[in-house]
Amino acid sequence: MELFTAIQTRQSFRDFLGDAIEKEVIEKIIDAGIMAPSPLNSQPWNFIVIKSPIVKEHLFEDAQKCKANAIEISGWKWLEKYSVKFLKTAPVIIVVTGDKTKSGVDQFHEDGPVAYQHACAAAIQNMLLAAHALGIGSVWFTLFDKKSVKALLNIDDNEVPLAFVCLGKPAVQAAKTPRKPLAKKTIFME
Amino acid sequence: MELFTAIQTRQSFRDFLGDAIEKEVIEKIIDAGIMAPSPLNSQPWNFIVIKSPIVKEHLFEDAQKCKANAIEISGWKWLEKYSVKFLKTAPVIIVVTGDKTKSGVDQFHEDGPVAYQHACAAAIQNMLLAAHALGIGSVWFTLFDKKSVKALLNIDDNEVPLAFVCLGKPAVQAAKTPRKPLAKKTIFME
Numbered sequence: 476m477e478l479f480t481a482i483q484t485r486q487s488f489r490d491f492l493g494d495a496i497e498k499e500v501i502e503k504i505i506d507a508g509i510m511a512p513s514p515l516n517s518q519p520w521n522f523i524v525i526k527s528p529i530v531k532e533h534l535f536e537d538a539q540k541c542k543a544n545a546i547e548i549s550g551w552k553w554l555e556k557y558s559v560k561f562l563k564t565a566p567v568i569i570v571v572t573g574d575k576t577k578s579g580v581d582q583f584h585e586d587g588p589v590a591y592q593h594a595c596a597a598a599i600q601n602m603l604l605a606a607h608a609l610g611i612g613s614v615w616f617t618l619f620d621k622k623s624v625k626a627l628l629n630i631d632d633n634e635v636p637l638a639f640v641c642l643g644k645p646a647v648q649a650a651k652t653p654r655k656p657l658a659k660k661t662i663f664m665e
Numbered sequence: 666m667e668l669f670t671a672i673q674t675r676q677s678f679r680d681f682l683g684d685a686i687e688k689e690v691i692e693k694i695i696d697a698g699i700m701a702p703s704p705l706n707s708q709p710w711n712f713i714v715i716k717s718p719i720v721k722e723h724l725f726e727d728a729q730k731c732k733a734n735a736i737e738i739s740g741w742k743w744l745e746k747y748s749v750k751f752l753k754t755a756p757v758i759i760v761v762t763g764d765k766t767k768s769g770v771d772q773f774h775e776d777g778p779v780a781y782q783h784a785c786a787a788a789i790q791n792m793l794l795a796a797h798a799l800g801i802g803s804v805w806f807t808l809f810d811k812k813s814v815k816a817l818l819n820i821d822d823n824e825v826p827l828a829f830v831c832l833g834k835p836a837v838q839a840a841k842t843p844r845k846p847l848a849k850k851t852i853f854m855e
Binding site for chain 2: 523
């Protein structure tokens, strides 16, 4: 798929068919992630590929709790309608973790490192584009409790779970999400 | 350019020819950024396009100070050799800022919002890929002092400058940065 077509037509899907995804396709998606730039080429990303219905059930239940908690702290009642059932139906979930010791000079900042997270986000964007070009729908999901996920997946202390990339054949066409145009987002300082 | 070719062959450049970049090309790059996903489709990104030699000189001088400070706090002597002269020679620098009020549920977390930064990082990755496909070299630069940049560019309180995307025709071929392979980065939990 042509790059600009991929960028312009990629969408988020939250309703997946159960069809398995071939390992070769999963690997192509991760290989795309790995090519993102990172501070000092530190490559802070790691990937956990989940297919197990039991593990997905745990992730779903954790997300349900996290959603309830989010509604309580935010007061966002509309969030009740937001179903996280796709955590059970997506045939593959790739948990992307970032190694917080692999950042740039920002690791010495008083707020702590964050550039490693930006690199992982760039890797995720590559993955979403790659999935799309391979006919796989995706959604970048973050409504989870980091501590629970770390415990469940036995993730190392230095690793921070940053996102679930949920993958599957789209079950229904997603609505296009509109964008504010460049003119509202850009200042040209000539 | 084909998506996977773009992802696999994009590199970071730090040595640019002075050739101007057409406005249409700059707009295509920003339009690619705008298509990134964001929490609740909040589109937290904003872009400041800089061509002015005077402004670039200021950004260069700020980065020089920031580098000296980074060497002091990190003890990384090798950083002395890292030239930031490309801030003066790149014909265009796009400063990407993120609106910290436009995040997801994470805005209620005690550590403060961060998902808006991830969305901006995804936008930046789209921009780097777009630039590459258009024959423009780029580097994702973050060695700057946020406060100085905010003051210099008169950036709103809610906006956080996250990166300079430096753009230009590459003056020399960059060395390929190696990547650790998927097998060292991935756990398959079947």
